[in-house]
Amino acid sequence: MQPPSQRFAADILQATRRHLAELVAANTEITLALVTSADGFEVAAQPDLPVAQRISAMSSSLQALSEAIAREAGLSRSRNLIIETENGTIVVLGIPDTSPRLSLAVVATGNEILGRLLWATRSCCAALGQSLQV
Amino acid sequence: MPLDQELKIVFAGPMGAGKTTAIRAISDIPPVSTEVENNDRAACGKESTTVALDYGQLLLEDGTAVRLYGTPGQDRFSFMWEILCRGAMGVVLLIDGSSATAVADLRTYAENFHRLNPSQPLVIGVGRTADADGRQLDEYVRVLTSRGIVAPVFNVDVRQRADVLLLIETLLCILEAQLPEANHAAS
Numbered sequence: 001m002q003p004p005s006q007r008f009a010a011d012i013l014q015a016t017r018r019h020l021a022e023l024v025a026a027n028t029e030i031t032l033a034l035v036t037s038a039d040g041f042e043v044a045a046q047p048d049l050p051v052a053q054r055i056s057a058m059s060s061s062l063q064a065l066s067e068a069i070a071r072e073a074g075l076s077r078s079r080n081l082i083i084e085t086e087n088g089t090i091v092v093l094g095i096p097d098t099s100p101r102l103s104l105a106v107v108a109t110g111n112e113i114l115g116r117l118l119w120a121t122r123s124c125c126a127a128l129g130q131s132l133q134v
Numbered sequence: 135m136p137l138d139q140e141l142k143i144v145f146a147g148p149m150g151a152g153k154t155t156a157i158r159a160i161s162d163i164p165p166v167s168t169e170v171e172n173n174d175r176a177a178c179g180k181e182s183t184t185v186a187l188d189y190g191q192l193l194l195e196d197g198t199a200v201r202l203y204g205t206p207g208q209d210r211f212s213f214m215w216e217i218l219c220r221g222a223m224g225v226v227l228l229i230d231g232s233s234a235t236a237v238a239d240l241r242t243y244a245e246n247f248h249r250l251n252p253s254q255p256l257v258i259g260v261g262r263t264a265d266a267d268g269r270q271l272d273e274y275v276r277v278l279t280s281r282g283i284v285a286p287v288f289n290v291d292v293r294q295r296a297d298v299l300l301l302i303e304t305l306l307c308i309l310e311a312q313l314p315e316a317n318h319a320a321s
Contacts, residue, residue, distance in 0.1 A: 038170035039183050057210040061186040064168035100173050
């Protein structure tokens, strides 16, 4: 598989890496944060774990499914997707106004409060959206 | 059809083989789609790609409901292949016959889906061929046989409802042929 450096523009890579590093540094309960394209390619991950590629593909599938369910139910576009487990939480959010369409996926330990995680990830998405504005 | 009142069939194959188109061609309901922008134009020139599943439904003349699931084609979504094949009665594998990697694709996808459930019947539909004398299909049959996979291979145009129905009906015939054996084993 092509590395992200060959698939995405340098300014996209630079901005996503910077915002992900800031997000993880400010939220110690986040164990993995990644930006993925709508079709499942990893753009950047913090930390850069081997599992990030697979989670990128999975999160894009889940996001597409959540949007399909929202559509079927007559709801508007899904804002975020939350998976809560006994020992952690995964949040997937769309990043506004980007081309290609991008999403943020975050894995956090069970110690993180969901509201705080949502606030931090939404802020990161807004900042990413602004940096990557088309 | 004494099989069941509801059947699940999976459409598999590489990106651009026509899985979404095939389900659209036969579904009685507007299909559920999870297509997004394709950022891998080097692998396939089409604008959009399925990232989770396609879903359609087909009601047969005898009242049997067939649930149709399309898989994403790319290997990075192989986790969806396993999920979607759970409980499936059979797999329709679509191959783009005009692709330079058609034979390799056939080998890879047939082996992968056969491995997921070796008892699951497999039917192959090859599209975009100029195979007037059937040589290309013969080669595909040889490739499958050499891997221990027995599956009928058809030339199809997945935009044509009749062609896609032929694949479904063939799958149902195989399932029906397997029934006496299954009943015998159960008794």
